[in-house]
Amino acid sequence: MPYMFISTQIRLENGPTNVGDEFSDPVLMNYLGARKTTMLGNNFSEYHVDDPPRLVLDKLEKIGFRVVSMTGVGQTLVWCLHKEME
Amino acid sequence: MPYMFISTQIRLENGPTNVGDEFSDPVLMNYLGARKTTMLGNNFSEYHVDDPPRLVLDKLEKIGFRVVSMTGVGQTLVWCLHKEME
Amino acid sequence: MPYMFISTQIRLENGPTNVGDEFSDPVLMNYLGARKTTMLGNNFSEYHVDDPPRLVLDKLEKIGFRVVSMTGVGQTLVWCLHKEME
Amino acid sequence: MPYMFISTQIRLENGPTNVGDEFSDPVLMNYLGARKTTMLGNNFSEYHVDDPPRLVLDKLEKIGFRVVSMTGVGQTLVWCLHKEME
Amino acid sequence: MPYMFISTQIRLENGPTNVGDEFSDPVLMNYLGARKTTMLGNNFSEYHVDDPPRLVLDKLEKIGFRVVSMTGVGQTLVWCLHKEME
Numbered sequence: 001m002p003y004m005f006i007s008t009q010i011r012l013e014n015g016p017t018n019v020g021d022e023f024s025d026p027v028l029m030n031y032l033g034a035r036k037t038t039m040l041g042n043n044f045s046e047y048h049v050d051d052p053p054r055l056v057l058d059k060l061e062k063i064g065f066r067v068v069s070m071t072g073v074g075q076t077l078v079w080c081l082h083k084e085m086e
Numbered sequence: 087m088p089y090m091f092i093s094t095q096i097r098l099e100n101g102p103t104n105v106g107d108e109f110s111d112p113v114l115m116n117y118l119g120a121r122k123t124t125m126l127g128n129n130f131s132e133y134h135v136d137d138p139p140r141l142v143l144d145k146l147e148k149i150g151f152r153v154v155s156m157t158g159v160g161q162t163l164v165w166c167l168h169k170e171m172e
Numbered sequence: 173m174p175y176m177f178i179s180t181q182i183r184l185e186n187g188p189t190n191v192g193d194e195f196s197d198p199v200l201m202n203y204l205g206a207r208k209t210t211m212l213g214n215n216f217s218e219y220h221v222d223d224p225p226r227l228v229l230d231k232l233e234k235i236g237f238r239v240v241s242m243t244g245v246g247q248t249l250v251w252c253l254h255k256e257m258e
Numbered sequence: 259m260p261y262m263f264i265s266t267q268i269r270l271e272n273g274p275t276n277v278g279d280e281f282s283d284p285v286l287m288n289y290l291g292a293r294k295t296t297m298l299g300n301n302f303s304e305y306h307v308d309d310p311p312r313l314v315l316d317k318l319e320k321i322g323f324r325v326v327s328m329t330g331v332g333q334t335l336v337w338c339l340h341k342e343m344e
Numbered sequence: 345m346p347y348m349f350i351s352t353q354i355r356l357e358n359g360p361t362n363v364g365d366e367f368s369d370p371v372l373m374n375y376l377g378a379r380k381t382t383m384l385g386n387n388f389s390e391y392h393v394d395d396p397p398r399l400v401l402d403k404l405e406k407i408g409f410r411v412v413s414m415t416g417v418g419q420t421l422v423w424c425l426h427k428e429m430e
Contacts, residue, residue, distance in 0.1 A: 010332075012263055012265065012279075012336060013276070013278075013279035013280075013302055013304050014279065014280075014301075014302040052279055052281070053263075054259075054261050054262070054263055054279065054281070055281060057260075057261040058259055058260060058261055061260050061261065061343075066340075067261070067326050067327065067338055067340065068327075069327050070326070070327040070328075070329050070336070070338045071327075071329045072329045072330055072331025072332070072334075072336070073331075075331070075332065076331075077329070077331050077336065079338070
């Protein structure tokens with residue numbers, strides 16, 4: 001699972017930060033301290049942490065993920081990260 | 087065909103993911119398990135998969151595609167991928 | 173002319189694709205099969221091709237252009253390409 | 259803390275520039291001459307400088323931060339920077 | 345001053361292109377043939393050229409600036425450039 005997305009709504013200075021979808025690696029989600037939730041009206045689950053995105057990126061850097069690209073779509077900021085697999 | 091685009095609407099945690107246009111390589115589309123459809127009112131075809139974009143990126147990484155850039159346009163998130171040809 | 177822009181409106185699966193402005197290299201425009209047009213009400217010309225942007229990127233790759241960045245602005249998707257000059 | 263964000267509202271030619279959140283490194287914030295403020299109605303703090311973003315990037319370059327990606331979200335421009343840790 | 349921004353409004357095929365703020369290097373602004381103006385109602389100055397952004401990037405390439413990232417924010421397209429300092 002070399003690719004990972006994190007995203008946050010509206011403001012980048014605070015959380016929560018969305019760190020995963022229902023197929024995300026549970027070990028990785030546990031490392032970030034994420035909890036799995038299903039938002040009202042959604043038919044899929046997500047993983048969230050309370051940390052702002054900058055702290056999440058710093059944690060992910062320690063296990064090898066690097067930011068490839070960042071973008072805004074609507075009110076959401078998204079980061080695309082990649083980890084080299086050998 | 088060194089370049090490839092994938093895109094998704096509104097949410098990045100779930101599919102479907104658009105993985106090709108009518109000129110896309112059928113072997114590549116078959117590898118991703120994509121089906122060809124023509125949306126009502128469109129005069130061109132597209133290829134879709136049910137996987138969320140993260141899983142598609144992970145599959146594409148295995149055959150040499152890397153994310154170059156990601157952007158949002160309207161309600162759509164787009165990834166531009168590139169594969170080194172020798 | 174190491175930099176080049178291509179852009180498309182609304183959908184990335186089909187053309188036309190805008191590939192140049194009035195100062196673009198005619199040899200490069202000819203290689204892409206582009207035609208020069210002046211849109212009604214504009215005081216500047218543009219070059220278009222009917223190909224979708226993915227096919228244009230594949231053609232440009234063959235002569236040394238690489239995608240540096242991609243972005244959406246309004247309803248338009250823009251790719252910024254660069255070619256190493258020696 | 260290898261990652262850092264800076265952001266500015268509407269115009270990129272002038273400040274203020276937002277350079278940190280409440281967990282930002284105080285030594286780094288002091289190097290930039292940033293002041294900590296809590297905006298009316300927010301339950302979190304931010305760090306600001308009066309410099310335009312270009313001058314902030316030049317200062318951050320001197321201590322090893324490089325721009326990884328830049329994006330617009332709503333009326334805000336955001337830069338994501340990274341510093342190699344050894 | 346390793347970082348530089350250029351931006352253009354609405355269309356990427358023609359100028360004017362904004363190339364600097366009031367703290368920009370006068371030698372660099374002179375190289376680009378830019379003129380300093382203060383827009384009505386603004387309390388800061390800007391530098392403009394009549395060239396479209398592609399020609400500005402080509403000129404900046406000649407003196408060592410490379411595009412790091414490009415983004416759209418509102419109706420504006422922005423390029424972030426960087427020059428290696430030794």
